[in-house]
Amino acid sequence: MFKYRKSALTAAISIALLAQAALAAEEQFFPITSYRVGPYGANGQSFFGGFADYLNYVNIKEGGVNGVKLVWEECETEYNNAKGIECYERLKDKAKVSSGPIHPMSTGISYALIEKTAADKIPMAMVGYGRTDAVDGSVFPYAFPLVTTYQMQASAIIRFLKEKEKGSLEGKKIVFLYHDSAYGKEPIVALQEEAKLNKFELTLIPVAHPGNEQGAQWLQIRQEKPDYVVFWGWGVMNQTALKAAQKVGFPREKMIGSWWAGSEEDTVPAGDAAKGYMSATWNVAGKNVPLIADIEKVVYGAGKGNLQDTSKIGTILYNRGVSAAVLSVEAIRKAQEKYGKGKAMTGEQVRWAMENLDISNARLKQIGATDLLPEIKTSCDNHEGSGQVKIQQWDGTKWVVVSGWIEGNKALIHPLFKASAKQYATEKGITPRDCSKES
């Protein structure tokens, strides 16, 4: 009798454990290293608010991805590299069971995590930022600088300026004003190559962190009298630059920034000084995008919105957060197509999916995200998937898109990635994968 009871108990415990495991398997985990407080908290609130809202939207609207509920845990990094690593270490155990891509939203943190994520087999998305040469997936299997890299973005900006100058930049003077950090320095090599190719004069002017004092730099710009200032700022550096440009009388219509310098958080505090300023972007602002309007209706209508301050819905960074989440969820769908619908995907499986993304305009239209992303098609040797941006201009109250999709000069820029990735592989003793054998 006792023997039977023991067997029954063992069976019951096993069933309970199996049931729990099955339940757990129906949840797709997303580790989120976010920042909602600290110097860049306002930017992080919009981005990560948009990101979480889309995951919630998929849960409410579709009951998850093929029935797999999307769950996440956030850890506050305050945009601090050390805290970013600490957060990653805290979240990685859960992410080893199932994991969507991690989005550090910080070039510094993504640099710090590039080796760790590869070792732990957790894919890292760096949407429009991070290590540029990670485009080469043969060396960086787990890192994905999706949509556009700093170098392709800089190249696209040059292409836009060239079109403005009726097809030639020869003899023109361009100043590159940049945050003196890895983020600011990344596009230099691309701009130097563009300068050689297009025969314009390039002057490099760095700004020390945090960039709240740029008097000397702008006096130098006034002295140089450039035709354009290409601008790679972040946080307070952006407003300070716009104000300083106004102070020395440099026209804002001749200033064009990276996407990190192109949100409402950058222009509103600068007041009138921002009017006419341009920046790169890949998503539009506003609630007219069908997906954004539907998120507001479905998620906030259900009282499950992530943001307390709903005025942020539809801002550039909110919509960008949604665009990053769309990419992540599409990767989960893709992984499920290969590894089993209705199952939670491991980091390794999601990595494969991210390397085989094929998001067409038709698909973007289907999910209502036409104005949020360009078409994305990734592969082993192209983890970027697009390289296209649009240019937007601040009209004094809102961002207005002033160009179509512009692709950076792939023929010029991609060999730079390859060379840099090769050097990285040599330094780290990595044997690159043979991309022709990947499927």
Place this chain on the structure above:
Amino acid sequence: MQFFLEVLIGGLLSGVMYALVALGFVLIYKASGVFNFAQGAMVYLAALSVVGCMEKGAPLWLAIILAFVIMTLFGIATEKFVLRKLVNQPPIALFMATIGLAFFIEGLAPMVFGSDPRALDLGIVDEPIPAILDAWGIVISKFDLVAAGVAALLVTTLALFFQYTRIGRALRAVADDHQAALSIGIPLQHIWAIVWGIAGFVALVAGLMWGARNGVQFALTFTALKALPVLIIGGFTSVPGAIVGGLLIGASEKLAEIYLPPVMQSLFGGNFGGIEGWFPYVLALFFLLVRPEGLFGEKHIDRV
């Protein structure tokens, strides 16, 4: 030569902005012998209070008055809940308390008023004055001149206050020795509340000027970064020293930013710049070696 002058004048005017922040540090140091780590956060709180009140519908003048009230109440609360418990404790304990205070303000201020960067329009344009530009070809904005005027007024008032008023003398006595000051009947608690209130007012002035220039946002806390070398050069206990230190730092860092990179490039190759991030600290280090008390600081003599 014209460009050199432009950079020099621009640097001096930037230095005035640094001095505005440094003044707050000097006040607290004079009254308690402690480097107030929270001064940058106080600048942020003050500016955020102004824009927060304006968003609730208050006009600028009323918002400034309300912000002053907030900063005064904050000063009194700091004395009551933080400093009172630390009387006669070593300066390092007070310093640590100010670090905690900085984190507290950095968390509380955005929680109350929101963390979005916002514009602050004081009605002073930050554009070149056409007459100066036409006559000498030099960029000086009306905003810079107003900032310089405000700083001069503030320094004069504070210097006179410390030198010639009873409270000013009491402040200096308290800074010298808490216990001795208490033993001769100086009301330490009142003195500390007053000085933190005044430091709050100075933070408000600095917050208004910096906030109007760069927007009101968390980065205002970084303004304190430049105050440290200003204080080392000017002296931690000297109000006029804060101005002189500010001018020296402002002018030298701007000149270094323009004229050092070509020299370094010719020596080492590559692209140099962003020098103003570290140059003030190197200069401060030099002063620490040759004149540790700063240009105007009191020489510290310990009797054995």
